[in-house]
Amino acid sequence: MPNTVVVGTQWGDEGKGKVVDLLTANAQLVVRFQGGANAGHTLVVGGKQFICHLIPSGILHSGKKCAIGNGVVVDPEVLLKEMDALGKAGIGIDPDRLTLSEKAHVIMPYHKAIDQAREALKGKDMIGTTGRGIGPCYEDKVGRMGIRAVDLTEPAIFRRKVEVNLKEKNHYLVNYLGAKPFDLETIVAEYLRMAERLKPYIDDLSNDFERIRRDKGNILFEGAQGTHLDVDHGTYPYVTSSNPVSGTACSGAGVGPHELHHILGIVKAYTTRVGAGPFVTELNDATGEYIQQKGREFGATTGRKRRCGWLDLVAVGDAARLNGLDSLAITKLDVLTGLDTLRICVGYELDGQVINRRPASLDKFGRCLPVYRNLPGWKEDISGARDLGKLPVQTRTYLDAIEEVTGVPLSIVSVGAGREETIVLKDPFGC
Ligand code: GDP
Ligand code: IMO
Numbered sequence: 001m002p003n004t005v006v007v008g009t010q011w012g013d014e015g016k017g018k019v020v021d022l023l024t025a026n027a028q029l030v031v032r033f034q035g036g037a038n039a040g041h042t043l044v045v046g047g048k049q050f051i052c053h054l055i056p057s058g059i060l061h062s063g064k065k066c067a068i069g070n071g072v073v074v075d076p077e078v079l080l081k082e083m084d085a086l087g088k089a090g091i092g093i094d095p096d097r098l099t100l101s102e103k104a105h106v107i108m109p110y111h112k113a114i115d116q117a118r119e120a121l122k123g124k125d126m127i128g129t130t131g132r133g134i135g136p137c138y139e140d141k142v143g144r145m146g147i148r149a150v151d152l153t154e155p156a157i158f159r160r161k162v163e164v165n166l167k168e169k170n171h172y173l174v175n176y177l178g179a180k181p182f183d184l185e186t187i188v189a190e191y192l193r194m195a196e197r198l199k200p201y202i203d204d205l206s207n208d209f210e211r212i213r214r215d216k217g218n219i220l221f222e223g224a225q226g227t228h229l230d231v232d233h234g235t236y237p238y239v240t241s242s243n244p245v246s247g248t249a250c251s252g253a254g255v256g257p258h259e260l261h262h263i264l265g266i267v268k269a270y271t272t273r274v275g276a277g278p279f280v281t282e283l284n285d286a287t288g289e290y291i292q293q294k295g296r297e298f299g300a301t302t303g304r305k306r307r308c309g310w311l312d313l314v315a316v317g318d319a320a321r322l323n324g325l326d327s328l329a330i331t332k333l334d335v336l337t338g339l340d341t342l343r344i345c346v347g348y349e350l351d352g353q354v355i356n357r358r359p360a361s362l363d364k365f366g367r368c369l370p371v372y373r374n375l376p377g378w379k380e381d382i383s384g385a386r387d388l389g390k391l392p393v394q395t396r397t398y399l400d401a402i403e404e405v406t407g408v409p410l411s412i413v414s415v416g417a418g419r420e421e422t423i424v425l426k427d428p429f430g431c
């Protein structure tokens, strides 16, 4: 029963969803452990596309259990919409397929309003959040005034908590942010209506863990966002409000560190970023445009154009240390096909000195210049390759360089969005 944790090594959108969907074949339980509906994990199976914001990306495999951990902040409206969309696509969701941790915090309408109004107030200094209320919800959790899924099952307690919170939130919204206040009765009615549908799913996740341990099954922990969006380790303050690093699988799901056996880092073959913040290898030229178009780099949650640049291996190296990566999955390698020369960033030049870690100071990071190694490109279509031997020699050179610079072995290479468009070198579950 080797359990695997999937994490993003860059600034999100590395293709975590595709890899989680693929690996679910050998897992019995898939658990999301942080983030919320700011995530957009795209799965392409049988030519059909599905986007998961909250439901784990293992949901397309019938018979596999999915769970939303206590570390996730859950917008009930998004969750119900996602369940309905899957239902329409013939994927029936019931409590045998999905559990929502009773300890997960709930996104309230005022969280979204505060998120959006704050961003508007910041103007050009905005973080570029997804506007999904993520930061304000985690603030309430840490401030010990949050609403949890279990509160949805206790209407009187739920009402009292919302009433107390609204006094503070409405004051802040109206008098500081210049936004509209919320009405208690409207929120209570709307949330208790959604609670009726969600109640059967709200449970103690340790029941699922107990069953899997007893059956000696495999657990797949699904991270959202990426290491450099981590509130502690990322490019603060241009980060999200949770910890996407692997260690969070313990606190965000409710298991001990000895239950995490393989940490798999997902690395997009180039770098993208949505939202603001410094980006050392960003390409504001025709090559960046080529990657953006060919990689269809539009946000799965907000539809925003993703900023694109060369592969930053300083960032991936940091991620290897911060997550304790056992292996890497390289995704979207096919997108680089057709470029004459490829560049990988192997160091940062800061004030005339070459460094190989991202400085914590945002000012210093903003002054870092990329130190590149040039590699030859390839022209052949690689999307049909199912083993390394079928890849052009230049493609293998590119992969070898990633392994060499990061010191982490590759286990998966993805050459297309489809589940089958993958080269598996070593199954993290050892199956
Ligand atoms: P996530 O948030 O990490 O799950 O990543 P997203 O789903 O937001 O973004 C990755 C995008 O790339 C999705 O549209 C995927 O369908 C797509 N994708 C994943 N792997 C590959 C690949 O190897 N090649 C191509 N061309 N697309 C891929
Ligand atoms: P997945 O799981 C890429 C970014 C936002 C913004 C910053 C803060 O699909 O990889 P937030 O709404 O979280 O307060 O926004 O974080 N961001 C993501 N970028 N992929 C994501 O998720 C992201 N989730 C948040 O764009 O810059």
Ligand code: MG
Pocket: 012, 013, 014, 039, 040, 041, 042, 300
């Ligand atoms: Mg995404």
